[in-house]
Amino acid sequence: MANTSKCLHCLLDFSDSNVSEEIAYKCYGCHGFVHMTCAGLSPEEVECLALKSTFLKYFCNTCNANLELIKKLRGEIDTLKRQIGEQDNCSIFDEVHP
Ligand SMILES: [Zn+2]
Numbered sequence: 001m002a003n004t005s006k007c008l009h010c011l012l013d014f015s016d017s018n019v020s021e022e023i024a025y026k027c028y029g030c031h032g033f034v035h036m037t038c039a040g041l042s043p044e045e046v047e048c049l050a051l052k053s054t055f056l057k058y059f060c061n062t063c064n065a066n067l068e069l070i071k072k073l074r075g076e077i078d079t080l081k082r083q084i085g086e087q088d089n090c091s092i093f094d095e096v097h098p
């Protein structure tokens with residue numbers, strides 16, 4: 001796990017300091033760590049998140065970008081599926097009622 005002990009954002013090594021979940025988030029995507037401050041969260045936001053920390057899923061910028069890409073792709077696939085489905089329905093409709 002030596003290669004995951006650096007903050008994904010500022011690249012500072014965590015191994016020298018006492019890293020806990022309180023000051024670092026683990027990325028759900030790549031399992032890398034990032035400082036709370038590097039994640040762009042304010043102390044207030046961190047406090048709110050801590051209240052439901054068991055459900056907290058943090059994604060680093062890289063993984064987040066990938067997720068957005070996948071989300072976008074899925075949306076496009078859904079649209080295509082719908083278009084194909086509509087075409088199929090139309091052709092069936094035409095056959096039954098020429
Ligand atoms: Zn950092």
Ligand SMILES: [Zn+2]
Pocket residue numbers: 027028029030031032059060061062063064
């Ligand atoms: Zn990540």
